[in-house]
Amino acid sequence: MNFRLVFVVTVLTYGQCSNGEQWDRDLQKALFKDYVASTRPHLNTTTNLTMGMTVRNLLHVHERSRAIKLKVWFRFFWNDERLRWDPKDYGNISILHFPTADLWTPDIVLYNNVNEDYTSLQDYSREVPVIVYNNGDIRWYFPGVIETNCPIDITMFPFDTQHCIVYFGSWTHTGKEIDTYPQDPKQDGENFAEPSGEWIFENYEAKRNAVKYVCCHELYVDVEYTLTLRRKPLFYITTLILPCLFLHILSTLGFLMPIESGSRAPLAIMVLLSMTVLQITVSSTISIQSDNVPLITQFIGFILLMMTLNVMLTIFSLNVHFNNHPRKTGPESKRFKVLKNIGRALGVSFEDNVSSARSVCNSETRPSANGFDQLHIESFDSDNACNVSKLTKLELRAFRPSADCVKKFWMKVAMVTDRIFALIFFVSSIVAFSLIFSQLLR
Ligand SMILES: *[C@@H]1O[C@H](CO)[C@@H](O)[C@H](O)[C@H]1NC(C)=O
Numbered sequence: 022m023n024f025r026l027v028f029v030v031t032v033l034t035y036g037q038c039s040n041g042e043q044w045d046r047d048l049q050k051a052l053f054k055d056y057v058a059s060t061r062p063h064l065n066t067t068t069n070l071t072m073g074m075t076v077r078n079l080l081h082v083h084e085r086s087r088a089i090k091l092k093v094w095f096r097f098f099w100n101d102e103r104l105r106w107d108p109k110d111y112g113n114i115s116i117l118h119f120p121t122a123d124l125w126t127p128d129i130v131l132y133n134n135v136n137e138d139y140t141s142l143q144d145y146s147r148e149v150p151v152i153v154y155n156n157g158d159i160r161w162y163f164p165g166v167i168e169t170n171c172p173i174d175i176t177m178f179p180f181d182t183q184h185c186i187v188y189f190g191s192w193t194h195t196g197k198e199i200d201t202y203p204q205d206p207k208q209d210g211e212n213f214a215e216p217s218g219e220w221i222f223e224n225y226e227a228k229r230n231a232v233k234y235v236c237c238h239e240l241y242v243d244v245e246y247t248l249t250l251r252r253k254p255l256f257y258i259t260t261l262i263l264p265c266l267f268l269h270i271l272s273t274l275g276f277l278m279p280i281e282s283g284s285r286a287p288l289a290i291m292v293l294l295s296m297t298v299l300q301i302t303v304s305s306t307i308s309i310q311s312d313n314v315p316l317i318t319q320f321i322g323f324i325l326l327m328m329t330l331n332v333m334l335t336i337f338s339l340n341v342h343f344n345n346h347p348r349k350t351g352p353e354s355k356r357f358k359v360l361k362n363i364g365r366a367l368g369v370s371f372e373d374n375v376s377s378a379r380s381v382c383n384s385e386t387r388p389s390a391n392g393f394d395q396l397h398i399e400s401f402d403s404d405n406a407c408n409v410s411k412l413t414k415l416e417l418r419a420f421r422p423s424a425d426c427v428k429k430f431w432m433k434v435a436m437v438t439d440r441i442f443a444l445i446f447f448v449s450s451i452v453a454f455s456l457i458f459s460q461l462l463r
């Protein structure tokens with residue numbers, strides 16, 4: 022009623038008015054003579070309400086609280102038979118604008134609202150007038166920022182697509198009183214959504230639902246909008262997945278370092294620590310989800326597992342490498358044969374006729390043709406302490422292999438185990454990564 026008050030004050034102040042203003046005043050007087058703003062139009066039939074919503078902007082996706090914030094434009098259309106006039110009688114005025122509070126407006130609420138301040142859409146439109154046409158058609162257009170919950174499923178993160186559903190409906194009027202229809206999506210206007218840095222709008226659907234709630238006998242009508250959002254994964258690929266892969270490659274390359282170089286264990290531990298930092302970044306980004314294990318968690322978990330394993334294997338290899346107690350003469354015949362065969366397959370050759378460290382150090386050794394271990398073998402050969410073939414049987418029984426020779430034997434065993442570990446590490450990485458990535462393609 023503010024409009025009229027201002028108008029009356031204006032008229033009183035200046036004591037005159039043009040024809041247009043006179044007609045406007047007459048028209049408003051006539052329209053509001055018997056008008057009660059709380060009474061629904063078409064009281065004895067259904068008020069048909071058409072609703073349109075355009076998403077202008079995606080403001081925020083709260084992964085952790087599973088909510089999205091959208092800037093939207095609402096459009097409502099209905100007809101109020103009490104607000105009809107003939108423009109000819111009122112100086113050709115065919116459109117009027119009224120403050121929302123002066124007219125009846127539907128009590129539409131956002132059902133899955135998570136914003137504490139606003140409940141009804143009427144709250145959004147307080148400042149925006151309603152447009153009334155002379156045939157009683159009413160257009161109620163207003164912008165709003167809505168916050169709604171959306172079940173964000175991060176199983177495929179960061180290659181995920183989210184389906185967020187937004188429901189609107191009259192809170193107190195049954196479907197018999199107010200029947201709400203979505204606007205034809207084509208008329209609803211192209212989806213104006215401005216691109217967000219992280220998300221792309223893929224799809225936008227509107228649908229009418231009639232639901233019977235446990236409380237009440239009547240059907241309640243709501244309009245359901247399904248927004249499909251696809252995440253642009255580039256940011257997470259470059260800041261998360263590639264660094265993880267690089268760290269894993271680094272961790273694999275660690276196997277190329279000789280065991281005796283003291284930096285293998287520090288490297289393994291440092292890579293593991295860097296990985297932990299990355300993992301903390303991920304867990305602060307993604308929502309907590311215990312229904313299934315998201316791919317990114319599988320990926321990072323696997324890398325962490327492999328890096329822990331790397332540290333453990335390095336420790337084990339170091340243990341074998343420095344296992345040079347003179348009394349420990351290595352596995353005997355059968356087990357040594359297996360080790361020797363594996364060693365040969367992996368390019369570490371032991372002498373042909375030996376069965377343990379004792380025999381390595383007892384037998385006369387020949388130069389090996391194997392290029393990779395030439396140095397080791399040569400040092401074996403030049404080691405006079407090992408060349409004890411001239412000892413008699415009696416002397417052999419009392420023989421203790423020299424510490425140096427046993428040390429070299431264990432270094433070789435360590436080399437074999439280390440290569441086995443490297444192979445296992447490499448193969449299981451490839452298998453696990455292909456398993457994880459194959460889930461993406463499904
Ligand atoms: C609605 O009720 C009014 C009076 O109660 C009556 O004149 C009018 O015909 C009714 N309209 C319909 C569509 O039944």
Ligand SMILES: *[C@@H]1O[C@H](CO)[C@@H](O)[C@H](O)[C@H]1NC(C)=O
Binds near residue numbers: 067
């Ligand atoms: C609303 O729509 C229904 C079905 O389309 C129709 O029967 C009814 O008359 C309409 N109500 C009004 C007030 O136009």
Ligand SMILES: *[C@@H]1O[C@H](CO)[C@@H](O)[C@H](O)[C@H]1NC(C)=O
Binds near residue numbers: 112113
């Ligand atoms: C209203 O419009 C009609 C036709 O356009 C015109 O003849 C008439 O003069 C107009 N009336 C006023 C008050 O402007």
